[in-house]
Amino acid sequence: MTNIHDVARLSGYSVSTVSRVLNHKDYVTTETRAAVQKVIDELDYVPNDVARDLSRGKTMTIGVILPNLDHPYFVQLIQGITKAAFVADYHVILLSSRFEAEIERTYLAAFRRKAYDALIFTSHGLPLAEIATYQKYGPIVICQPPRDSGLSAAYAHRRQTYVQALTTLKVQGCQRVALLMSRPIAVSETSQATAEAYRIVYGESPRPAMLATDVITMADGQRAAERFIASGQTFEAIFANSDDIAVGVQRAYQQAKLPVPVLIGQEHQLSGELAQFPTIDHHCQIVGQQALQLAVSGEKRRIAIDSEFINNW
Known part of the structure; x- marks a missing residue:
């Protein structure tokens, strides 16, 4: 050769x-x-790229662990990461996890073997404490509040805008509010922030009957609304976890020929603009760009990006 x-x-x-x-x-x-x-x-x-990487001690590759690309939050996050990686002359490898801890451990093991220069966890199934033990092998960045894990983090500051959105509903007289979530409150930082905002605004914890989890796509939103309708539950408002999901909810009520509850979406999607739903913009692309920069620099920081409540009423 x-x-x-x-x-x-x-x-x-x-x-x-x-x-x-x-x-x-x-x-x-x-x-x-x-x-x-x-x-x-x-x-x-x-x-020989492999030999070159070995000689310089870098792969110029960042591994990005994500559960799926079905929810717009992750799509926008990846867009921000890949744009910043292009500017920094790094490659990005998407590592699907489905929130499964064992799969995430295989990626951490590969990171330990220097398969990637850094890892970005857009979300995770493993405990943060376990992820943090791998920092000795290189930079690891998470896209949620790091709590006391010691991990670098770039994330959207959510609770304040969740409080704004729910306060808007309460001021309009909406007392029966359903909350749609991607994951259960016990395992999701985002769901916990939603539930905490509800407690702040309404003075009580959300009841199980008003929650729908595993809601990720527009079709999931429609199915969640259909279950509410079939159970005979009535809600004055529904706080959806994306604009597309809010459109799915709207479709279910329209097809059932029932009044559509007041809807608030998230992620500032085109569907929400067309339907004129209030929404929350978490500025996910900026979060992704900041996460990539932390991964490349190895800097130990936490960067919180303020979300924005956009009231289209």
């Missing part, structure tokens, strides 16, 4: 000169560059 030493021997130049030509560096004359390039072309030589 042809290597850089073959190119150097046949061209008559040093390995360092060949390396400068290959990496488009300065300090090489036009004549030298042309002579070396001629040999490279004749040999059809390309550098």
Whole structure:
């Protein structure tokens, strides 16, 4: 197999000169560059990326662990991460986890073996304390409040805008409010923030009958609303966890020929703008960009991005 030493021997130049030509560096004359390039072309030589990565001690790759791409939050987050990675000349590998702890452990084991220069957890199934033990192998960034884990974090500050949204509903006289969530309160930072905001505004914890979990897509939103309707429960408002999901809720009530409850969405999607729902913009792309920058720099920081309640009424 042809290597850089073959190119150097046949061209008559040093390995360092060949390396400068290959990496488009300065300090090489036009004549030298042309002579070396001629040999490279004749040999059809390309550098071995694996060997190059080993020599410089970096893969220039960031592993991004995410449960799915069904919810717009993760889509927008990945858009921010990949845009920032392009600017920083890093590659991004998406690592699907489905919130399964064992799968996440395999990614951490690969990280320990230097398969990635850093990891970003957009969400997680493992305890933060366990994830934090792998920081000795390189930078790990999470996209939620780090609590006392010691992990670097870039995340959306949610509770304040959740309180704003629910206060708006209460001021309008909405007392029976359903909450739609991706995951149960016990395991989700976002669901916990939603429930805490409800307690702040309404003075009590949300009851199980007013909650719907595993709601991720527009179809899930429609099914959740259909279950509410079938059970005979009536709600004056529904706080959905995306604008698309709110559209699914709206569809269920319209198809049942029932009055549509007041709806608030999240993630500031086109569907919400067209339907003129109030929404919450968590500025996920900015969160993703900040997470990538922390992963590349290795800086130990927590960066909270303020969310924005957009009231379209």
